[in-house]
Amino acid sequence: MFHVLQYQPLRLITQNNLSSMCLKLMLSRPVAFAQIWKSWSSSHSLLGKKNIILMGPPGAGKTTVGRIVGQKLDCPVIDIDDDVLETTWNMSVSEKLQDVGYEEFLEEEGKALLKFSASGSVISLSGSNPMHAAGMQHVKKNGIVVYLDVPTTVIMSRLKSKEMDRIVGLSPGISLKDILQFRKQFYKRWFDIRVLCGGDIAAEVVAEKVLAAVKRYQDSELETFISTRSSRSGRNTEEDSHKLYFSDVVTQGLALDGGLFVPERGLPKFTAEEWQGLIEATYVERAQAILERCIHPADIPASKLAEIIETAYGENFSCSKIAPVRHLAGNQFLLELFHGPTASFKDFALQLVPHLFAYCIPRSCNYLILVATSGDTGSAVLDGFSRLHDTDKQRIALVNFFPEDGVSPIQKSQMIGCQRENAWSVGVKSDFDFCQTAIKQIFTNSDFTGFLTVEYGTALAAANSINWARLLPQIVYHASAYLDLVHQGIISFGSPVDICIPTGNFGNMLAAFYAKMMGIPIRKCICASNENNVLTDFMRTGVYDLRGRKLISTFSPAVDILKSSNLERYLHLIANEDGQLVTQLFNQLENQGHFQLRKDLLGKLQQDLVAGWCSDEDCLAAIHSVYSTTGYILDTHTAVAKVVADRLQDRTCPIIISSTAHYSKFAPAILRALKIAEINQNPLSQLHLLSSYSALPPIHWGLLETLKKTGNGDHQVCAADTSVLMSHIETLIQNHFM
Secondary structure, X not given: OEEOOOOXXXXXXXXXXXXXXXXXXXXXXXXHHHHHHHHHHHHHHHOOOOEEEEEOOOOOOHHHHHHHHHHHHOOOEEEHHHHHHHHHHOOOHHHHHHHHOHHHXXXXXXXXXXXXXXXXXXXXXXXXXXXXXXXXXXXXXXXXXXXXXXXXXXXXXXXXXXXXXXXXXXXXXXXXXXXXXXXXXXXXXXXXXXXXXXXXXXXXXXXXXXHHHXXXXXXXXXXXXXXXXXXXXXXXXXXXXXXXXXXXXXXXXXXXXXXXXXXXXXXXXXXXXXXXOOXXXXXXXXXXXXXXXXXXXXXXXXXXXXXXXXXXXXXOOOOOOOOOEEEEEOOEEEEEOOOOOOOEOHHHHHOOHXXXXXXXXXXXXXXEXXXXXXXXXXXXXXXXXXXXXXXXXXXXXXXXXXXXXXXXXXXXXXXXXXXXXXXXXXXXXXXXXXXXHHHHHHHOOHHHHHHHHHHHOEEEEEOOOOOHHHHHHHHHHHHHHHHHHHHOOOOOOOOOEEEEEEOXXXXXXXXXXXXXXXXXXXXXXXXXEOOOOHHHHHHHHOXXXXXXXXXXXXXXXXXXXXXXXXXXXXXXHHOOOOXXXXXXXXXXXXXXXXXXXXXXXXXXXXHHEEEEEOOHHHHHHHHHHHHHHHOEOOOHHHHHHHHHHHHXXXXXXXXXXXXXXXXXXXXXXXXXXXXXXXXXXXXXXXXXXXXXXXXXXXOOXXXXXXXXXXXXXXXXXXXXXXXXXXXXXXXXXXXXXX
C-alpha cells in the first residue's frame, strides 16, 4: 500500500509532544516559534487529518494549484500521476495507456488508487481518476473533493497548446470535446466543493479560491439568517437566541416576529471571470453553480443539490433551454419563463422548492404548507408538491388559498385540476391581499400553531415568495438571461442591460436586484405595475399609501396586489439591516395603512429602481400591436411590462422583459386583444381557438392537458374570515395525517 510519510520536523508535532517543543522554542527562538505555530495551526485547523483532493479535467491546473495550496498550508503535496501511478507502474502514464488500452488503463488506475493512503495532504487527481467508482469512494473517505470547473473551450485551448498525448479515451472518431463533455458527469458525482475557474485566471488566484472554498465548507457557522425585523445590535425575537441556517428558514418560512428571513452576511458575489466561466454552461449547470454558493453544503450537499436540480428541470420543462431568451424587436428581448408544467415563472421555484423542503425537514414531524396566491402560484405549488416521492407525500401536504373571484377562469381550472391526494385548493370570498395577510396572521398565532403541533404532530410552513428558498431559483434565470445574451454575441460580458418585470409581490424584481448584487451587470431594474400601481407611486414619492385604495380587478391578475411582501427584504437591505426601522414602517402600514421613507433611503431606492404602470386598455393594445408586427402573442402581464419598457427605456442598451406567463392562461383577454368578436366561455374551447392562429409561441402543452382532465372539478370555498381558514386547516390535517 502506498503511504505518505511526513518526514519534515514541523509535521512531527503532535498534541502529545507539542507542549515541550513549544516551551523550548519560546525560550530559545521566540520568532521562529511564532512562525512555526502560525504555520502548524493554519494547516491543521483547515485540514486536520483530512486531505484536500483536487479534481478536474486534464489541463485544469490541478498539479500547479495543488503545489501552491500545499505551500500555503505547509503540508505534503501528492500528484497521483507522477507520485503514485508512475511510481507503481515504473513507466510513464502515456506509456501505460499505450501499453494496455483505454478500458484496462482505467481499471489499473483504479487499483492503484485503492492501494493509496494519505492524510493531511493536498492531492491532485488525474483527469480520469473519477471514472473509477471504487477508487474514488476510497479516496473520498478521508478527503474534501474540490472540483476545478474550467470551461471546455479553455481546456481544449490549453491542451492543444501543450500538445498533450495522454488523454484517456482519445482515439480516432472521438473528439476531445466529446471526451471532456462525457467526463463532466463523473466530476459532478464526486465533488464536495466547486471552484469556478475562468479563462486566464492565474493558478495563484485559483489556489486562494480553493482555500476560501474549503474554509467555507468547514464552517457553516458563517452562513446564518436573520429576520428583517431584528437588528444586529438588539435582536428581540425568539429565533435570535439560537442561530438559524438555510434548512431552518426553508421549513420555518416566516420569522416569529413577523419579518422575513435574509442571509446575515448577504449573498455571495461572483467575479467577472466566474460568470464568464458559465457562459457556455447549460441552464441546469448554471443553476447548480449559483445555488451551491447560496446553500451551504452542511444544509444540502452538492451532490444532493445537483440531483434535486436535475429532477426539477430535467424533464418537466417543454423547452430544452428551460428559460430561453428571444429577440422581440429593436433592443428588446423576452425572457420566456413559461415553459414549465403550469405555464408561468412560478414553476422555476416550485419545481425545486418541494424537494429542498422535503430534504431539509426533520423526519419526526408532519408538515402542512400554507400558500396564498393571486393566480399562478396556486397551480405551480400544487403541481410541484404533488411530484414528491410517495413517502414524502405522506408527511407533507399543502393547502392553497386563492381569491375565488379574483383569478382567470383558466387559472382556476388549473388550480382545481392540479389537486392531488396531498394538495388542495380553497377559494376565499375576498382578494389576494386578504389571503396573504390571513396566512401571516396564522403563522404568528403561537396558540394555534402550538395546538397543531401538540394535538396532531403537525407544523405549518410557507411556500409563498416570503419563503427564502422561493427567491433563489429566480436569481438563476435573471443571471442566465444575461449570460445567454453574451453567448449569442448580442453583448460582451460587462456591457449593461436593463430588466423590466411585471411586479406585484416584488419577489421577481427582488431576485433581479439580487442577481445584480451578485455581479450581473444590470443597469436599471424597471418595475411594471397595472392599475394597482401602489408600487409605482411609492418608488416615485417614497410614500407607501393604502388609505382609500381598493384592489382593482385587471387583465393581469397576478399583479393585482397592494401589499408587496418582498419589498420588506429590499428596504431592510438599503436601510443597512436596520430591523427596528423596518418593524416601524411595516407596523405603521399594518395599523395606519401607510408609511413614508426617509429622503436618504428614497434616494437609494431611486438609484436602483424605476417604475411605471399600464392601463388595461394599453395592455390589450400592446398585445394586438406586437402580434400584428411579429406574429408573437404576449400574455397580459408581459404586455404590461412591454408598455412600461417602451415608456421608460432610453434605448442605449438591451432590455430584457420578463415574460412571466403563457398567454394561454388568459385566453379571454387575449382573444379580446386580437379583436375576436364572439368568445366561447369554455376555457378549452378558447385554447382551441387560439391554437388556430398558429402564433408564436404555440399553445402550452401542459395547460391543454390539464384542462382536458379537469372538467368542472370540485374545490372548497370559504368566507373571508381568518378563523374560518384556521378551521379548514385543522380539518385538512385531521383528514390527511390522522
